[in-house]
Amino acid sequence: MIELSDIQTAANRIQKHILATPLVFSQAFSQMFGGDVYLKMENLQKTGSFKARGAMNLILALRDQIPENGVVAASAGNHAQGVALAARQAGLPATIVMPVGSSISKQEATRNYGGQVLLEGQTVSESLLVARKLANDGRMFIHPFDDPLIMAGQGTVALEILQTLPDVNRVMIPVGGGGLIAGMAVALKALKPAITITGVQAAVCPSAVEAMRKGRVVEVPAATSIADGIVVRQTGAGPFAIIHGRVDELVVVEEDQIAAAILLLMERKKNVAEGAGAVALAALLGNAISLKPGEKTVLLISGGNLDSPLLGRIIRKGLIQSGRIMRVNVMLPDVPGALARLLNQVADHKANVLHIHHNRSRRDFPVNMTAVELELETRGEGHAAEIESALRDAGYTLMFC
Missing domain, CATH: 3.30.70.260 (ACT domain)
Structure with missing residues (x-):
């Protein structure tokens, strides 16, 4: 478990190394959905995702404990880039295990941030097994979400939201393994107990929804989604312990709604979000959540690392859907x-x-x-x-x- 003080310490630790991303009011979305809608643009973060925050916090906090061989992680995209960047900032080598089918653009981005990319395994789960074995050879393994320092780093997003918009009523957050929403929930509920926290998952992989329903972490069937960044079959045990007591509601969105949300962000805000980054807006488009007049709602646009070929398909699907x-x-x-x-x-x-x-x-x-x-x-x-x-x-x- 983590406390507000852990997140405040993380904010001080990483502030020189990450961006305080914009919180933007959207007149168009406010008119569409009836409340006052704001966008927290973590897709403009270094590496194009909030993941840089958690990785930076962990590596800087444990710098003196990390062996000479550096760190190792497994990811198909955003966590890989965040770890590679943070390791480079700390002057450490980073080994990133990625599934064989990972997109070439994400492989190259990870290499450009200084990571040594190993293509092993058909899925992220298989890549994780390889990464854990490599940790036995004198590297520190960095989990993508089930780690207190990772969660504390991700929670710094909430501090920025409250600094900029202290009278916010609701925050809508993408949910995969749960590290982001857990860290943010600790900060939000500590500083503003009456705030409503809404988690959003892809309907094809509702691991956190099922965990909340059953009161324990469960594994859901494997699935594919254009919101691949939040397709995690099992919520982390650490994040779930926080989510269970602090998150007010969890909703799911369909693939067509995610595609439509990506297209809408491009057309109305001239901004590119990946599938996982667009699910909060998709929840409004699909009427999973209804806003009250005057209710100040922040949609977390968690990432913008969208492959060009996939972008073309999503635009087309969004045009058909609309x-x-x-x-x-x-x-x-x-x-x-x-x-x-x-x-x-x-x-x-x-x-x-x-x-x-x-x-x-x-x-x-x-x-x-x-x-x-x-x-x-x-x-x-x-x-x-x-x-x-x-x-x-x-x-x-x-x-x-």
Whole structure:
């Protein structure tokens, strides 16, 4: 367990080495959700994630106890970069075990911060086993969340929030292994007992939700998510002991809601969040939490390390989810002019054609008919519904993809 004094000590220890990230009021999100919405931008932290705080606190606190071989950690991304940076600041070598399938960009970022990357294991759990074995060879193992110094470092985010916005009513925090929300909960409840703390998890991996429901740490099935940074099958025992008594509520969000939240942050705030970093906003989008007028709510945008290929897929998924990409098959007579008449209908309703494909091979279509697969850019669900209605009124048979 940790106390407020541990977090205050951590803040003093790491303040020269990390950034005090902005706390930004969002007029757009406040209008959308009914309360006063603020964003704590930890995606602008060094290494692009809050993880630098905990790693920096542990390594600086234990600098004299760390062997010459340095430290070892296992991670697929943010913890890896945080440990590598902190070790470099302390003048220590860092060995980072990453799963074989880790993204190349995250491997390179970890190397750029000074970490020696070893690709071992198919999952983070398997990489952790390798890292623990390496610790037997004279390295200090750094756990990503189940460590008091790590939790205390992460808890410094809460001190910054309360310094900037002392009358905050609610803080919404992503939850994976639990180190971040545990550290923040200690500080928030000590300094402002009436505050509401909301944890947010990906619905595909609700380890903390299940732990709260059963009153003990449990392991949930393996899953994949675009919020990969919080896909942790089992909440840490140390974090859970804190979460159980201090966190007011835990909610889950679906993948489509996370994708939509990433897109919304890009379009409205011109800011990139990774999946885990966007789940607090996703909880508002999915109505998992409703805000009261005048209620000051901080959404923690915990990280921004999003791979470029994944970003493209998420943008596309977000556009589809919000109704701004419409995909439809239209049955047409296979005669000259039929396609032109269809596209004139589309143009009359101000939709943009992104993709078109003639498919004459569908078994379920008569031989004299063809399927035209259209992908249209629209202004949103209302516009898409207007186009659908117009095409049906014009006599077209539609089948949605």
